[in-house]
Amino acid sequence: MDTSASSSQVAAAAVAVAMALLVPILSAAAGGDGWEDAHATFYGDETGGETMQGACGYGDLFQQGYGLETTALSVALFNEGWSCGGCYELLCHDSTYCAPGGATVRVTATNLCPANYSKPNENWCNPPLRHFDLSKPMFLRLVTDFRAGIIPVTYRRVPCAKRGGIRFEMKGNQWWVGVLVFNVAGAGDVKAMAVKGSQDGQWADMSRNWGQIWNGDKRHVGQGLSFRVVASDGRALVLDDVVPPAWAFGQSFEASGQF
Known part of the structure; x- marks a missing residue:
């Protein structure tokens, strides 16, 4: 039996396994496999109170299912609000403050x-x-000390995982009707919406007002509402009879469907 040959094979196998484990980390650090370079900071405190509300139109992020797992995006990434609801994975990269273990x-x-x-x-x-x-x-979670301030990161878009169905909050007043869409899984960000009233029975395209608030029609007050939602990846869902006819401003409703 050639023990030297067997030892060489074992060593080679060990190296191969080690390299296989390192590939995802090295790929991320190099910006490969969909990863890109950026930087990160933080705002607010540990309670997340200062992260509520904001330019996407969301309100209490705890009630709406987002909790503390949130971020504000720079102007380039925000894309005038079209990126609201999208999900990202971040890895601290090339800093002495990076938490161990990647x-x-x-x-x-x-x-x-x-x-x-x-x-x-x-x-x-x-x-x-x-x-x-x-x-x-x-x-x-990314650093060993919050005093790191600004850290380099790599990031990539990832599918959003959400509990329950897509949710809609009725916003506005007697002169204007808006609909906030949130808790969207999959791509997370919505690129088109349409609404259908229970009385008129016709689909009407909605226009985005700001963030993920979409313009409705005050003629739909007193009607039950169905929605068609198109995500940024092109997938579409028709959600029938989501909102009952007796809805009121400020109420939110959960659809049975989800991406």
Whole structure:
């Protein structure tokens, strides 16, 4: 029996296994496999109170299912609000503050990190920079010390995992009707919506007002509502009879369907 040959084979196999384990980390660090370079900071405190509301139109992120796993996006990533609801995975990269073990976080875009054009060399959210302003708990998962301030990261878009069906909140007043769409799984961000009233029975395209708030029609007050939702990946869902005829502004309703 040639023990030297057997030892060489075992050693080679061990190296192969080690390299296979390192490939995902090295690929991420190099920006491969869909990963791209950016930077990250945090805003607010550990409770997430300052991350509520924001430029996407969401309200209480705990009640709406997003919790603390959220981020504000720089102007370039925010895309005038079309990116609201999209999900991202982030990995701290090339910093002495990076948490050991290559920890990543997955977050949903719920806000805008605004540009400050009076400080072009100091504001990380000015275009064309790609930047994530995370909730503090998410930032702390990536680093060993929150005093790191600004860290380099790699990021990629990932599917959103949400509990329950797509949800709709009726917004507005006697002069204007809006619909906030949230808790969207899959692509997460919505590129088109249509509504159908129970009385008129005709689909009407909706226009996006801001964030993920879409313009409705005040003639639909007193009607039950169905929605057609098209995500940014082109997938579409028809959700019938989501909202009952007696709906009121401020109420939210959950559909039985989800991406």
